[in-house]
Amino acid sequence: MLKKINEHNPDILHFHFGYFLNDINCLRNIIKDKKVIISFHGTDLNSIINRNKLLRKSLLEVSALENVTCTFPSHFLAEKYYNMIGRNGLCAVNVIHNSVSDDFFNCWDNKKINKESRVLSVGRLVPVKGFKYVIEAIYELKCNGVNVVYDIIGCGFDLSKLKKIVNEYGLENNVSFLGRLDKSQIIEKIKQSDIYIQPSVKLSNGQEESFGVSALEASVSGIPVIVTNTGGLTETINKKNPNHYLIPEKNVSEISSCILKIINSKKIVHPQKSFFNEFSQENIFKKWIDIYEN
Secondary structure (H helix, E strand, O other): OHHHHHHHOOOEEEEEOHHHHHHHHHHHHHOOOOEEEEEOOOHHHHHHHHHOHHHHHHHHHHHOOOOEEEEEOOHHHHHHHHHHHOOOOOOEEEEOOOOEOHHHOOOOOOOOOOOOEEEEEEOOOOHHHOHHHHHHHHHHHHHOOOOEEEEEEEOOOOHHHHHHHHHHHOOOOOEEEEEOOOHHHHHHHHHHOOEEEEOOOOOOOOOOOOOOHHHHHHHHHOOOEEEEOOHHHHHHOOOOOOOEEEEOOOOHHHHHHHHHHHHHOOOOOOOOHHHHHHHEHHHHHHHHHHHHHO
């Protein structure tokens, strides 16, 4: 790495993820005139660094440097950082949310008529996403005479476990695993759905959502959105929009009652342009340029 740095002589060294804090510290002892940006993304700070004494020590050392900038995709993750190192560090701290494509803004059309209500989730099939709680809520609704179809977009090692739950509840006709889809296909599924839900949870190792791009994409689309009160997910919805719902994590009854509330509601509030602009690619791009230039 040092050879490449000397060869290209960049003004700024930008590192993604905090797994390399030890290497960054070693570089700082050799190269002192370069500006350093470290972008934390979630799993690094939430679980890996939090459980590794050596990495926590390196984080403290890096945070004591003036020519270092740390960026976070949410205020939630920035607070996690402050909880580890305190607020006396010399490095600059910036929250730069993930951006959302213009293609998602107001793409949802509520004029369609589905035979049954369709619920959609997007994300890796891993425990932190909490999809099993929605499956259980779909079963609870079915037992109460409410037929709901649940589509899950994404891949992951929890697929077999989730399919087992579906089979145990006899929900083969209600729950579909659609695998990995591209952006245009995800937009089409949003248009075909009635509700979007991001049911993420906090794991025992401290891992939780640092932000939630998929939830944000749904929030700006206009579709009613449900997110759990965990991690940075709360920053992906517009709390002034009555179509955006914040519920406790791991609460099956709360999920089912919220789905039922949306099904019975006739009020549709379109996403505000100002909310979308906050996360637009143009606005986020400007924030990154400001950091690089300053």
